[in-house]
Amino acid sequence: MNYALIIAGGSGNRMGQDIPKQFMHVDNCPIIIHTLMAFQKHPDIQGIAVVCLAGWETVLQSYANQFNITKLKWVFPGGDNGQQSIHNGIFGLKEQGCSEDDLVLIHDAVRPLISQDIISSNIAICQKYGNAITGIQCREAILESADGFTTNRSIPRDQLIRTQTPQTFRLGDIIQAHQEAIERGITNSVASCTLYAELGGKEMHIVAGSEKNIKITTIEDLEILKALMQIRPESWLK
Numbered sequence: 001m002n003y004a005l006i007i008a009g010g011s012g013n014r015m016g017q018d019i020p021k022q023f024m025h026v027d028n029c030p031i032i033i034h035t036l037m038a039f040q041k042h043p044d045i046q047g048i049a050v051v052c053l054a055g056w057e058t059v060l061q062s063y064a065n066q067f068n069i070t071k072l073k074w075v076f077p078g079g080d081n082g083q084q085s086i087h088n089g090i091f092g093l094k095e096q097g098c099s100e101d102d103l104v105l106i107h108d109a110v111r112p113l114i115s116q117d118i119i120s121s122n123i124a125i126c127q128k129y130g131n132a133i134t135g136i137q138c139r140e141a142i143l144e145s146a147d148g149f150t151t152n153r154s155i156p157r158d159q160l161i162r163t164q165t166p167q168t169f170r171l172g173d174i175i176q177a178h179q180e181a182i183e184r185g186i187t188n189s190v191a192s193c194t195l196y197a198e199l200g201g202k203e204m205h206i207v208a209g210s211e212k213n214i215k216i217t218t219i220e221d222l223e224i225l226k227a228l229m230q231i232r233p234e235s236w237l238k
């Protein structure tokens with residue numbers, strides 16, 4: 001079985017709005033519902049779990065009913081950071097009886113333009129190699145700066161990958177990684193791929209993402225999302 005684990009436990013501080021950004025409406029629909037619809041319509045996703053910010057579970061369930069997200073099976077409590085939210089989600093799936101061999105596609109609630117092709121590639125690469133990390137080649141010149149203003153150091157971009165989500169694993173493997181992380185005192189890694197990298201010795205496999213698979217972090221991202229949604233041909237989301 002392939003399950004989507006949508007992480008929506010954040011409060012969206014950088015967006016600076018009254019409600020968490022995943023519940024803000026774009027194109028007459030909450031951002032998280034756009035995200036859920038992508039997994040709802042993918043034929044190889046058998047179920048969806050959401051890790052939800054405390055106090056928003058009822059709102060989420062009402063929207064899921066309204067927009068006919070019938071694959072939503074589980075809602076788990078959010079954690080204090082992304083790593084802890086993912087922890088709650090994967091251990092929740094295990095407690096609900098999912099198998100260690102099931103695939104879990106871990107995806108940000110705030111990447112609503114995820115395409116069907118990227119979901120398919122994640123499943124195919126994870127089935128073949130054991131994991132799949134969505135990423136895109138870095139096309140900008142990269143500088144390193146300690147203070148954000150001065151620098152005399154550039155980093156060659158040829159081997160740099162900008163990661164996105166989904167990041168896909170066998171459930172047993174990602175649970176084992178989180179257990180090992182706790183034992184080694186790693187509690188706030190920014191993503192599943194950085195957790196794997198910090199643990200060391202775990203090879204990851206990259207699948208092509210898209211510039212359109214934008215993460216909504218600030219008001220500027222919201223403006224870009226609205227513009228993309230106005231002009232998107234359906235083929236983008238295939």
Ligand SMILES: Nc1ccn([C@@H]2O[C@H](COP(=O)(O)OP(=O)(O)OP(=O)(O)O)[C@@H](O)[C@H]2O)c(=O)n1
Nearest residue numbers: 007008009010011012013014080081085109110
């Ligand atoms: N404790 C947390 C923090 C983040 N997330 C989720 O991780 C994704 C990416 O995180 P980010 O963009 O950093 O979201 P926020 O933490 O909400 O944003 P901010 O840092 O601005 O508060 C989002 O879908 C967010 O809801 C989560 O599930 N649990």
Ligand SMILES: C[C@](O)(CO)[C@H](O)COP(=O)(O)O
Nearest residue numbers: 082108163164165190191215
């Ligand atoms: C997981 C992620 O979306 C991959 O690009 C990203 O690392 C999340 O970053 P944030 O610090 O939670 O905004």
